[in-house]
Amino acid sequence: MSEFAYREGELYCEDVPVARLAEEFGTPLWVYSKSHLLTRLKQIQDAFTDVDPVICYSVKSNSNLSILQVMAEAGSSFDVVSGGELYRVKRAGGDTSKIAFAGVGKTDDEIRFALDNEILMFNVESEPELDRISTVAASMNKIGPVALRLNPDIDAKTHQKTTTGKKGNKFGMDYEKASQLADKVLADPNLELRGIHMHLGSPILSTEPYEKAVKRGQEIVGEMRAKGHDINWINLGGGFGISYHTDEGPDASVYADVIVPGVKAANCRLALEPGRYITGNSAVLISQVLYTKHEGGKRFVIQDGAMNDLMRPAMYDAFHRLWPVKTNVEMPLDVEKEIAGCTPADVVGPICESCDYLAKDRALPPMERDDYLATFSAGAYGSAMSSNYNSRPRGAEVLVDEGEYRLIRRRETLDEIIAHELSCL
Numbered sequence: 001m002s003e004f005a006y007r008e009g010e011l012y013c014e015d016v017p018v019a020r021l022a023e024e025f026g027t028p029l030w031v032y033s034k035s036h037l038l039t040r041l042k043q044i045q046d047a048f049t050d051v052d053p054v055i056c057y058s059v060k061s062n063s064n065l066s067i068l069q070v071m072a073e074a075g076s077s078f079d080v081v082s083g084g085e086l087y088r089v090k091r092a093g094g095d096t097s098k099i100a101f102a103g104v105g106k107t108d109d110e111i112r113f114a115l116d117n118e119i120l121m122f123n124v125e126s127e128p129e130l131d132r133i134s135t136v137a138a139s140m141n142k143i144g145p146v147a148l149r150l151n152p153d154i155d156a157k158t159h160q161k162t163t164t165g166k167k168g169n170k171f172g173m174d175y176e177k178a179s180q181l182a183d184k185v186l187a188d189p190n191l192e193l194r195g196i197h198m199h200l201g202s203p204i205l206s207t208e209p210y211e212k213a214v215k216r217g218q219e220i221v222g223e224m225r226a227k228g229h230d231i232n233w234i235n236l237g238g239g240f241g242i243s244y245h246t247d248e249g250p251d252a253s254v255y256a257d258v259i260v261p262g263v264k265a266a267n268c269r270l271a272l273e274p275g276r277y278i279t280g281n282s283a284v285l286i287s288q289v290l291y292t293k294h295e296g297g298k299r300f301v302i303q304d305g306a307m308n309d310l311m312r313p314a315m316y317d318a319f320h321r322l323w324p325v326k327t328n329v330e331m332p333l334d335v336e337k338e339i340a341g342c343t344p345a346d347v348v349g350p351i352c353e354s355c356d357y358l359a360k361d362r363a364l365p366p367m368e369r370d371d372y373l374a375t376f377s378a379g380a381y382g383s384a385m386s387s388n389y390n391s392r393p394r395g396a397e398v399l400v401d402e403g404e405y406r407l408i409r410r411r412e413t414l415d416e417i418i419a420h421e422l423s424c425l
């Protein structure tokens with residue numbers, strides 16, 4: 001996270017003081033480091049070169065068009081989970097021929113849109129979905145490229161709302177079902193089996209789940225080939241963890257050490273769908289203190305960043321580091337410890353919900369009205385999940401590139417919030 005560092009008590013993104021951006025564009029404001037995005041993508045590209053990977057950046061982690069442009073320019077492909085995301089990739093000038101399309105509920109329109117754009121493969125999640133892809137492909141005189149999404153029943157030890165590869169999740173299918181569907185594909189002139197897909201959950205900080213998954217993948221590819229499939233892809237999804245707390249997130253090469261040998265042994269190419277690993281630490285959310293109060297024996301910092309901006313604490317009990325943008329107290333590596341000059345505070349937003357908070361019982365230096373606050377690791381599932389709840393306009397986004405910066409999403413206006421609504425009078 002060296003792209004976000006304090007210089008003489010003031011937070012910088014690369015070479016730009018963050019407070020200057022907050023003054024120019026207002027708050028809440030997302031500030032991205034282009035260098036971080038590129039560095040993290042390159043770490044994955046380099047770590048997996050031995051298995052000729054296709055890195056499908058997971059659009060759902062952050063779908064801003066400029067971020068997609070940065071990814072496309074650096075040679076990334078894309079993982080999409082809706083027709084809307086595919087549309088964004090096209091608008092950003094991305095190559096659609098290496099796209100993986102995931103999700104349990106693809107509509108006919110979305111399937112048609114993807115076939116029209118010659119994507120690499122659909123990650124198929126059920127038999128009726130496979131049947132729809134076949135029907136739609138037949139109607140277009142095309143062959144639907146598919147990967148079967150396995151649920152390998154591996155516990156990736158994530159938050160219960162972000163585990164996806166355990167028995168009983170809505171995602172994927174067990175091996176018996178996959179084997180049946182593989183037979184069906186073989187008999188269907190409008191389908192072609194290209195690979196198998198597994199996405200275990202997120203964020204995953206240990207390599208063990210991937211090691212198990214790739215082993216399973218290797219066996220299954222062998223079995224599919226024995227059936228007569230020309231299958232060449234193992235797609236291990238996303239889920240690589242990052243450092244939200246201190247430096248707990250492993251480097252991509254650590255995951256590669258357990259994944260690459262298995263993919264090589266299977267004589268396959270590797271697809272990955274990293275989102276958070278690339279975007280997670282690429283941004284801070286800047287907010288501004290409105291009020292402070294002491295009530296019920298607690299200190300509250302009320303600021304203008306809320307759960308409609310950053311939903312992760314409310315939705316996943318997620319932890320984000322936060323620290324004043326300007327302060328004489330040095331931010332320690334471990335912000336959960338007791339810190340000299342700090343007292344615990346709940347950092348809350350203006351939304352009328354008790355779950356509207358960015359941090360609870362967090363040691364923070366004194367803060368007063370108008371102070372800027374930085375919430376770290378906000379690039380993934382931050383702006384992408386933001387909403388207009390409480391009729392709050394979504395914040396602006398700025399991309400910093402060394403000493404320069406560009407507005408990549410302007411702040412919404414109140415008129416835009418109500419633009420789709422029709423009068424009944």
Ligand SMILES: *Cc1c(COP(=O)(O)O)cnc(C)c1O
Nearest residue numbers: 058102202238239273274275276
């Ligand atoms: C969400 C998702 C990803 C991305 O997960 P990250 O943790 O952001 O890397 C990849 N693949 C699929 C199928 C997903 O649903």
